[in-house]
Amino acid sequence: MKFSRSRKFLFFSILTVSATATVAVSAQEPAQTATATPENVVAKVEIVDPTAAIRKFARLASDNSAALARVGVQTAQPISLSLSDAIRRALQNNNDVEISRGDVRFQETQVRSLLGIYDHVFTATPTFSRNSTTGSDATNDFRVNSNLSKNIQKGGGNYQFFFNNTRTENAFAQAQVTDGTASAGSAIYSSSVGFNYNQPLMRNFRIDNTRRNITIARKRLEQTESDFRLQATATITSVQRAYWDYVFALRNQQNEVANVNLAKENLRQVEARIEAGAAAPLDRAEVVTELANREGSLLLATQTVATAENAIKQLLIRDPLSPEWTQTFVPTDKPAFSLDSTSLDDAMKDAMDNRYELKRLKLQREINQEDIKYFKNQTKPQIDLNTTFSLDGLSRSGTSTATTTNLITGSADLFLFNGLNATRTSLALPILPNPTVIIPASPSYLFGGFNRSLANMFRSDSPNFSIGATISFPLRNRTAKANLDGAKIQEEQLQAQTRGQEQSVIVEVRNAVQSVETSRQRVLTARRARESAEIQLEGERKLYENGRSTTFLLFQRENSLTNARNAEIRAETDYNKALSDLQRVTSTAFRANNITVSSPLDPK
Structure with a gap:
């Protein structure tokens, strides 16, 4: 004997009603002899009217506001947020980017600190001394010596301009400045102006430790700037991924809301059929159960929305006490999609040209070459040229008679x-x-005090000069040779690190391109699946309206359509996330998003 789908549904409904009625009668018999406790009274009421709780739940489930509410978030004044605005705000406010920007500025101060060794240095040493011994008169001496010195960056030399003046009454001091011709009894004034110049000729000529440290500090500065741009790229990728996760979470929530509303409409129709006598009262239970399940899914979707929104707020908001934490963000961009495939060769070229990790290793190799150059220079002997030129003047107090x-x-x-x-x-x-x-009498130009000594500096017999050399070299120079060997070993290590990093870049690019292509295919298949699910639901609904299907099968089709819609938006957002990952591994995020990030060292 064959039954149609509608007859099968009616047959199972009658069996269900009969079985429920039998359970209700069996449950009422012991209840008549039991003590009337509050618990028993409640149980008795539930047994007498098994659909009361279902109707109560249906009334409570008529509003979705509780399921859509998020803790600590007000939806009254939403903030529209495009992807470009999110990236801009993150680059301006993100704390990790700010830390990386500070690293660049700090390293720049280190470069300026090292350059300070080439600043001019002015030194002045005024000195007054009083000397006396038992049985002799005290003598007063006064000296003012000054000089201006500077290290020269090119060539490694240094010079010093000096200007010294002395007034002495001490016989010994007078003998020193006058070659023993003067005696005590009057003050002697001496003045001297000139310069010293020292120049390395071999070791420390082309490079010395100071110039090496400055070059290394500048390379470190370039490295920190690469690190800053790497952090900015990572932040852009994080914002893009968080943005599309938030878009998916909202779309998923919308699909769950639509699914809940569909279940409510089914419940309304079942209620109408029950009132018309066309359906059994317990048919309501199946619909209410499905409604509860869908509302549970809606609650989970709301939790996912809250988590995704907090994730993107963490990237965009600088202040933890900002009022924006209590406002809701509304993304305005839709997931992009293109049927064009991605070129692996172009992606490889971009990665090899732009990856900041490779630039950092290149700078590290340049630092190592600077070390090799310096340590090789230190193996040479030290020969320094020393020169001095001065104009000396002398005078005495008193008169010439x-x-x-x-x-x-x-x-x-x-x-x-x-x-x-x-x-x-x-x-x-x-x-x-x-x-x-x-x-x-002595010549008149030897008398006249301090002014006369200054004038005497420019006489034809006052110039003095000296020239010499300092020669020094270790007999074995093991320190410099060992340092040179160590730098060459580090060069080999850096070459191996570069090869390893290039391989990592190749793997990341290949995986990213594959992910983009896979995500693109997933979007196409998800769209076909969603279209097929819509057709299946439409057909199942017509069968249900004609009594040829069951509520269970209808719910299956509705849930399948919801899942297909979620799978489609998930595929679309995953495709955009794959594109952001491709931008990250090729270091083209700035170019792809039309972003110009100025260096932290650029004047504001």
């Missing part, structure tokens, strides 16, 4: 002279005379 004195003076000389005359007298010889001599 001629003096008359005996030829023989001094106690010792006079003692001998007088002894000689005494001997001559005893021998009846004539006494030797001690003639008087006139000491002419």
Whole structure:
């Protein structure tokens, strides 16, 4: 005997009603003898009217606002957010990008700090001293020495301009500045102006440790700027992925809301059929169960929306106390899609030309070459040229006058002279005379104080100069040779690291291109699946309306359509996420999104 689908449905409905009625009668019999406790009263009511709770749930489920509510988020004033705006805000406000930007500025200060060694240095040392010993007069000395020195970046030399002035009353100091010709009793003024110049000729000529450190610091600065752009690229990718995850979460929530509303409409139709006597009361249970399941899925979809929204807010909002945390973001961009395939060769070329990891390794190799150049220079002997040129002036206080004195003076000389005359007298010889001599006055240019000493610096007899060399070399120089060997070993390591990084880039690009192609095919298949699910649901609904299908089968078709719609939007968002990953592995995110990121060192 064969039954149609509608007759089978009616037959199973009658069996279900009969079985439920039997259970209800069996349950009522022991209830009549039981003690009337509150629990038993409630149980008895539920048994007498098994559809009361179902009707109550149906009334509570008539509104979706509770299922759509998100904790701590107000939907009254939503903020429209395009993908380009999200990327712009992230680059401006993201804390990780700000940290990376600060690293660049900090490294730039390190470069300027090292360049400070080539600044001019002015030094002045004024000194006053008073000297006295027992039984002698005190002498006062005053010195003012000054110089201006500078290291020269090209060639590694250094020079110093000096200007020294001294006033001394000390006999020993006077003898030093006058080559022993001056004596105490007046102040001596001496002035000197000139320069010193030292120049390495072999070691430290083409490169020294200071210039090496400056070059390395500049390379480090370029590395930190590459790291900044790498972080900015990673942030763009994170924003794109979070944006499309948020788009999917909202679309998924919309599909779940539509599915819940569809179940509510089915419940309304079943209620009408029950009131008309065309359906059994317990038919309501199947619809309410499905409605509860769909509302559970809607709650999970709402949770996914909240999680996705928080993820994108974390990337865009700088301040943890910003009021934007309580506002909802509404994405305005739709997932893009193209039927064009991606060229693997073009992607490989972009990656090899643009990847910041490869640029960083290239800079590291350049740093290593600078080390090799420096350590090779340190194996040479040190020969430094030293030169000095100065103009010296001297003067005394007082005036210039001629003096008359005996030829023989001094106690010792006079003692001998007088002894000689005494001997001559005893021998009846004539006494030797001690003639008087006139000491002419000193030249006038030697007197006049400090101003005169300054003027004397420019006389033709004042220039002084010296030239010499300093030669130094270790007998074995093991330190420099060992450092050179170590730098060459690091060069080999860097070459291996570069090859490994290039292989990693190749793998990432190939995987990214494959992911884009797979996602593109998934979009096409998901669209076909969704279109087929719509046709199947439409056919199943007509069968159900004609009594040739069951509620269970109708619900299956509705759920299949919801899943197909979610799979389609998931495929579309995954395709866009795959494109963002491709931009990341080829370092073309700035170009693809029309973004110009200025260097943190550019003037604002």
